[in-house]
Amino acid sequence: MLIAMFGAVESGIIYAIMALGVYLTFRILDFPDLTVDGSFVTGGAVAAISIINGVPPAIATIFAIGAGFLAGCITGLLHTKGKINALLAGILMMTALYSINLRIMDTPTLSLLNETTIFTQLQTILGNTGVDQALNGLLTAMGADRLPSTWAFLLVMLVITITIKLVTDFYLKTEIGLALRAIGDNKRMIRSLSANTDNLTIIGVGISNGLVALAGALIAQLGGFADVGMGIGMIVIGLASVIIGEALFGTKTVARATIAVIGGAIIYRMIVTVALRFDFVETGDMKLMTALIVIAALITPKIVHARKEKQRRLQKRAQLHQHAKGA
Structure with missing residues (x-):
């Protein structure tokens, strides 16, 4: 169970990058972008085919970000210049x-098991730390298997994700970032101030899908393969991460909201990992569990709020009754 939870945290940190991208479109821009399911695969496909053709993993990952950014920009263009509904533009x-991802990979699945990836390079550079050796020795003594990765590697991925979070926070406080936030709140007001809302929307959706493609590239390298179907349901996973994080950690500030998204992604992966441990749950039930988690995350805060509101009304009524008796 410990190893499974370790893996959940490991993958959750990477999926948090994708969730940050979803947060930018759904919460900042108020843009229901379904491009995510495709751009996630695009990131994995571009990174995988680049690595297979001898491109260094870091450069291949940058190519993946560029491909995702381009896909997002096209969605933004379809919506702003083509006047197509945002939801429909994302679906298109x-x-x-x-089809584009199939063209890139030329096969439904690409294996990276025998290739050098960012993660194999990291493991070579970091090696096993003293903490890893001590912990793995303890696990062996307890009859458990060794951890699937090093703690140092996990720390590096956490630092990368937090760095992206901090850059996102900084960007959203710049002049362009403030304009993006304003577009999500009141597009007409921003347009009345002579701001080019179309270009800002295109840039925002592009950045969002660039982050999603980055997550796809990292997941493909972590898992050792890129698959044309690996992006199915990604938008729901991203939304689940955002909603769970907001429900647990709040959204008073942008910095708090982005850290909530990262926490939500990790918690989501942990919930799924625990659920899959039950005998009656099959691997094919994962999408159903995702839907149920999102439903629970959406309904629970409303139920809690309704109960608090009911208690508040009862207390107010009791106070008025006591005041009337006193009079």
Whole structure:
């Protein structure tokens, strides 16, 4: 169980990057972008085919970010310049990306098991630390298997994700970032101030899908393969991470909201890992569990709020009754 939870945290940190991208479109821009399911695969496909063709993993990952950014920009163009509904523009781009991803990979699945990836390079550089050796020795004494990765490697991925979070926070406080936030709140007001809302929307959706593609590239390298179907349901996973994080940690500030998204992604992966440990749950039930988790995350805060509101009204009524008796 410990090893499974370790793996959940490990993958959750990477999925948090994708969740940050979803947060930018759904919460900042108020743009229901379904391109995510396609751009996630695009990131994995571009990174995988680049690595197979001898491109260094770091450069291949940058290529993946660029491909995701381009896909997001096209979605933004379809919406702003083509005057297509935001939801439909995302669906159209997601559909188109399925064929594009197949063209990129030239096969439904690409294996990276025998290739050098960012993670194999990290493991070579970091090696096993003293903490890892001590912990793995303890696990062996307890009859458990060794950890699937090093603590140092996990720390590096956490630092990368937190760095992206801090850069996102800084960007959203710049002039362009404030304009993006304002577009999500009141697009007409920003347009009345002569701001080019179309270009800002295109840039925002592009950045969002660039982050999603980065997560796809990292997941492909972590898992050792890129698959044309690996992006199915990614938008729901991203939304689950955002909603769970906001419900647990709050959204008073942008910095708090982004750290909540990261926490939500990790907690989501842990919930799924625990659920899969039950005998009656099959691997194919994962999408159903994702939907149930999102439903629970959406309904629970409203139920809690309704109960608090009911208690408040009862207390107010009791106070008025006591005041009337006193009079």
